[in-house]
Amino acid sequence: MSQKSFVWFCLLPLAVVTTAFFLLPMARLVVAGAEGPHGLAGYLAILTEARYRATLINTVLLAAATTVVTLIVATIAGMFLQRHRFPGRAVLIAMLTFPLAFPGVVVGFMIILLAGRQGLIGDLSNRIFGEKFVFAYSIYGLFLGYLYFSIPRVILTIMAAVQKLDVGLEEAARSLGASPWAVQRDVVLPALAPAFVASGAIAFATAMGAFGTAFTLATNIDVLPMLIYTEFTLAANFATSAALSVGLGLITWLILALARSFSGSAVAAAG
Amino acid sequence: MSTAGHGAAVRIEACGKTFADGTRALDPATLDIARGETLVLLGPSGCGKTTMLRIIAGLELPDVGGKVLFDGKDMTSVPIERRNVGMVFQSYALFPNMTVADNIAYGLKIRGVARGERAARVAELVALTNITGLENRRIDQLSGGQRQRVALARAVAIRPGILLLDEPLTALDAALRDRLRSELNRLLRALGITTIYVTHDQAEAMELGDRIVVMRKGAIAQIGTPREVYFAPKDRFVAEFIGAANIVEAPVENGVLILPGGRLPIECGATTANATVMIRPETIRVTEAGEGILSGIVDSVSFIGDRQRLVVSDASSKPLNVDAPNTIQARIGDRIGLSIAPDAVRLLPSEPRD
Numbered sequence: 001m002s003q004k005s006f007v008w009f010c011l012l013p014l015a016v017v018t019t020a021f022f023l024l025p026m027a028r029l030v031v032a033g034a035e036g037p038h039g040l041a042g043y044l045a046i047l048t049e050a051r052y053r054a055t056l057i058n059t060v061l062l063a064a065a066t067t068v069v070t071l072i073v074a075t076i077a078g079m080f081l082q083r084h085r086f087p088g089r090a091v092l093i094a095m096l097t098f099p100l101a102f103p104g105v106v107v108g109f110m111i112i113l114l115a116g117r118q119g120l121i122g123d124l125s126n127r128i129f130g131e132k133f134v135f136a137y138s139i140y141g142l143f144l145g146y147l148y149f150s151i152p153r154v155i156l157t158i159m160a161a162v163q164k165l166d167v168g169l170e171e172a173a174r175s176l177g178a179s180p181w182a183v184q185r186d187v188v189l190p191a192l193a194p195a196f197v198a199s200g201a202i203a204f205a206t207a208m209g210a211f212g213t214a215f216t217l218a219t220n221i222d223v224l225p226m227l228i229y230t231e232f233t234l235a236a237n238f239a240t241s242a243a244l245s246v247g248l249g250l251i252t253w254l255i256l257a258l259a260r261s262f263s264g265s266a267v268a269a270a271g
Numbered sequence: 272m273s274t275a276g277h278g279a280a281v282r283i284e285a286c287g288k289t290f291a292d293g294t295r296a297l298d299p300a301t302l303d304i305a306r307g308e309t310l311v312l313l314g315p316s317g318c319g320k321t322t323m324l325r326i327i328a329g330l331e332l333p334d335v336g337g338k339v340l341f342d343g344k345d346m347t348s349v350p351i352e353r354r355n356v357g358m359v360f361q362s363y364a365l366f367p368n369m370t371v372a373d374n375i376a377y378g379l380k381i382r383g384v385a386r387g388e389r390a391a392r393v394a395e396l397v398a399l400t401n402i403t404g405l406e407n408r409r410i411d412q413l414s415g416g417q418r419q420r421v422a423l424a425r426a427v428a429i430r431p432g433i434l435l436l437d438e439p440l441t442a443l444d445a446a447l448r449d450r451l452r453s454e455l456n457r458l459l460r461a462l463g464i465t466t467i468y469v470t471h472d473q474a475e476a477m478e479l480g481d482r483i484v485v486m487r488k489g490a491i492a493q494i495g496t497p498r499e500v501y502f503a504p505k506d507r508f509v510a511e512f513i514g515a516a517n518i519v520e521a522p523v524e525n526g527v528l529i530l531p532g533g534r535l536p537i538e539c540g541a542t543t544a545n546a547t548v549m550i551r552p553e554t555i556r557v558t559e560a561g562e563g564i565l566s567g568i569v570d571s572v573s574f575i576g577d578r579q580r581l582v583v584s585d586a587s588s589k590p591l592n593v594d595a596p597n598t599i600q601a602r603i604g605d606r607i608g609l610s611i612a613p614d615a616v617r618l619l620p621s622e623p624r625d
Binding site: 166171172173186 | 351352353354356357381425429
């Protein structure tokens, strides 16, 4: 067997799995999306029908907000954790990255324990203001859940990137008169841009498509995965749910591609 | 250059540095650097030279009691961003997200200098450092030598009071290093700015320094002009670190060094059982066998081009390195004579070997 055919042979399992569990279902999904009463136009429903469009906008806004807030929180925390040594640091990092081990359902459950009808925040606000603050079952609860979900992944990526930063760059900027803020703005953040794009993409994609947390919190939150679920199981509307699924995938991919090309110059320069 | 003749006088007073883990990087040292002087901190790695530079820069705080003064003004607690020092790092630390021109102009931009004035200053420095035409390049498109020039231009752009260079040529290959060394020398003279230059390369120190501070294990071993440290090293470490040196241990009787290969008159030296002296290889003259003061046997001959290095045994307790003119015909095993002027033999303080 030649070297080349051996390599192809080794790739065979991957090819089989990819075909069986990715390409075939995807093709079926794409076909199913066009089999509804409106045919191919069913694909446009995600944009044309007001309810779907509102849900799409909602989902994108939620994912974008999750990404931005996660990046801000995780960058500050990641930089601090990478640059400082203090007792309990290892424990703190372990705690911060713990949610990696939780499925979405558990995260949803924790949000309910915090901000649900019997939740801690409700109890507290009831005692202080005489009114229960409950927001677990809304898009705010979902936002909190996704934040909890995304921060660990982003923190780890940022910490790795900060470790690779040349401290000399910051010292050089300071020697030229740059204030701590200017050093962050002109040197540190541009150097971390590739890490922002990479980890932000994961946070965004997760927030666009995650289902478990949303499902645990409530069945009437207006996000695309929930919409697909209700169309599929409750309305038995296969064609629409297939079209929505393909749309969700395409739109997520499109936004990530845009973000990547938009920051492409910065990434290339910092690489 | 409008910066010519400018620059601050630097004084560091009892500056030591002990790191948090208890490591002593620098013993308390006091040092004066005159306005416009180029001072080289020279020593092997771990000798404290970079720590001293970083204390002067404001990147490290000296231990309690240490003081850094610029033109008599106490700068010890002033952070680096307000010290107005230009710094060139070994890694160059150029900003990868900016072009060459933006790198050079960065310090001016931070200072709020107007765009037009910035461009003029960049043009001036680009010409001075011979990198015309590279202004719009990205940093990853530059060679090592070009990066070094950009780093220097960026440091000088802000018209610093003091220029600090941390092994700026170490990352370059040997041929380029030699060429850039003379270019750097010309530039530093032209700028006339107070310069502190850290290196472990004695050839760099000799060529660039008005004065050299030889450092060892966190302490200053000797301060002097290149000639002083070369011809009159204070101790064995300095003698061996700067240039090539034969260190000979032998008894002295009435101003004469008693060696296996003969009796060598020296300038100073009361009678002692064990003196340590230094003889530079180029001060030893090769003569016919039987002539000269010492006699020895050629052990090896290395032809270097402009000269040849002979190793001669039997003349002293240890083989002597001799730099001979490239015209002398010497073969291994030849018996030759050596003559050494009395003033070329330098008596060193005896010290326990380590």
